[in-house]
Amino acid sequence: MLKTALAMLAGLAAMSGGESAAAAQGVPVAWTIAPTGSRGAQTIQLSLSRRSGRNHTQISRSVAAADLPGLTAAQLASASDTPARFRIARDAGTLDCRGKVRRMRGGGECAFQLNAAFAQAMRQRGIAVPTPDQQFMLAMHDVDLALIAALHRSGYRNLDIAQLTSAAIHGVTPEYLAALDAAGHRAGSIDRLVQMRIHRIDADYVRELAAAGPAYRNIPTDQLVSMRIHRVAAADVRAFAQAGYANLTPAQLVTLSIHRVTPAYVRDMAAAGYRRLTPEQLVNLHIHGVDANEARRANAALRRN
Numbered sequence: 001m002l003k004t005a006l007a008m009l010a011g012l013a014a015m016s017g018g019e020s021a022a023a024a025q026g027v028p029v030a031w032t033i034a035p036t037g038s039r040g041a042q043t044i045q046l047s048l049s050r051r052s053g054r055n056h057t058q059i060s061r062s063v064a065a066a067d068l069p070g071l072t073a074a075q076l077a078s079a080s081d082t083p084a085r086f087r088i089a090r091d092a093g094t095l096d097c098r099g100k101v102r103r104m105r106g107g108g109e110c111a112f113q114l115n116a117a118f119a120q121a122m123r124q125r126g127i128a129v130p131t132p133d134q135q136f137m138l139a140m141h142d143v144d145l146a147l148i149a150a151l152h153r154s155g156y157r158n159l160d161i162a163q164l165t166s167a168a169i170h171g172v173t174p175e176y177l178a179a180l181d182a183a184g185h186r187a188g189s190i191d192r193l194v195q196m197r198i199h200r201i202d203a204d205y206v207r208e209l210a211a212a213g214p215a216y217r218n219i220p221t222d223q224l225v226s227m228r229i230h231r232v233a234a235a236d237v238r239a240f241a242q243a244g245y246a247n248l249t250p251a252q253l254v255t256l257s258i259h260r261v262t263p264a265y266v267r268d269m270a271a272a273g274y275r276r277l278t279p280e281q282l283v284n285l286h287i288h289g290v291d292a293n294e295a296r297r298a299n300a301a302l303r304r305n
Contacts, residue, residue, distance in 0.1 A: 095139070096111045172194065185221075
C-alpha cells in the first residue's frame with residue numbers, strides 16, 4: 001500500500017469549509033512521474049499537485065510501479081508518448097488519472113472522487129467531518145478506517161484530522177500500534193506516538209530495554225525518545241550493568257552517551273583503581289580527558305607520596 005514516507009512539499013494551508021464536495025471533486029489534480037534512479041525493483045517518483053482556491057498542495061514520493069494499477073511496464077518503457085491510465089484507491093476517495101508516459105516519464109491529470117461513507121465513519125468515531133480539501137489530503141496520505149480503528153483500540157481518542165494526517169505521514173500503522181500494545185507500551189498521545197515513529201522506536205526496542213532490567217520497564221515515552229536520540233542501546237544498558245552500574249536512570253544513560261562515557265571506559269577506569277565512581281564523576285573525568293593510563297599514573301604518584 002502507498003502509505004509510508006510521504007513528503008509534503010507545500011504545507012497544508014488553512015482549509016476553508018466553504019467549498020462544496022462537488023466543487024472539490026471538480027478540481028483537477030496534476031500528476032507527473034520520473035525515474036528515481038534506484039536499481040533493482042522498478043520504482044518511480046510520483047508527484048501530485050492540486051490547487052483549490054488559495055490552497056496549493058503538492059505531494060511527492062517514490063512508489064513501486066505495481067502500486068499504480070493500470071500503469072504497465074510496457075507503457076513506462078515505451079519510446080514514444082503512450083496513453084496511460086491508473087487509479088489510486090483510498091478509503092477517503094479515489095484518484096482516476098490519465099495522461100501520457102514514455103521512458104519512465106510522464107504526466108497528466110487526475111479526477112478525485114470523494115467517498116461519502118468515509119466521512120460518515122469518521123463522524124461515528126467522534127471525529128469532525130472533513131472538508132473536501134481535508135478529505136483529499138486524508139486520501140493522499142492513506143488515512144484509512146483501519147488506522148482510525150486501531151488508534152481507538154489503543155486508547156487514542158479525541159482525534160482530529162491534523163493528528164490523523166501526521167500519524168499516517170510518519171508511518172503509524174495498525175501493525176505498529178498492535179506491536180507496541182503487545183510490548184506493553186502506549187505513548188499516551190498522538191504527538192508522542194509520532195515522535196516515537198520519527199525516531200524509529202519500535203516494539204523491539206521497548207522489549208530489549210525491559211529485558212535489560214526492572215528499572216527499564218515502563219519507561220515514559222519522552223525518556224524513550226531521548227534515549228533513542230542519543231543512541232542509548234539495550235546492549236549498552238546491559239554492559240553498564242555488567243560493569244557495576246545496574247540501575248542507571250534513563251537520564252543518566254543519556255548523559256553518559258552524550259559525553260561518550262562507554263562501558264569500556266568504566267571498565268578501564270576500574271582496572272586502573274577507580275571503582276565505584278558516580279556517573280557524574282565518570283562524566284567529569286571524561287570531559288577533562290582523564291583516561292585509564294592517566295589514572296594509573298596518578299595512582300602511582302599517590303603511592304610514591
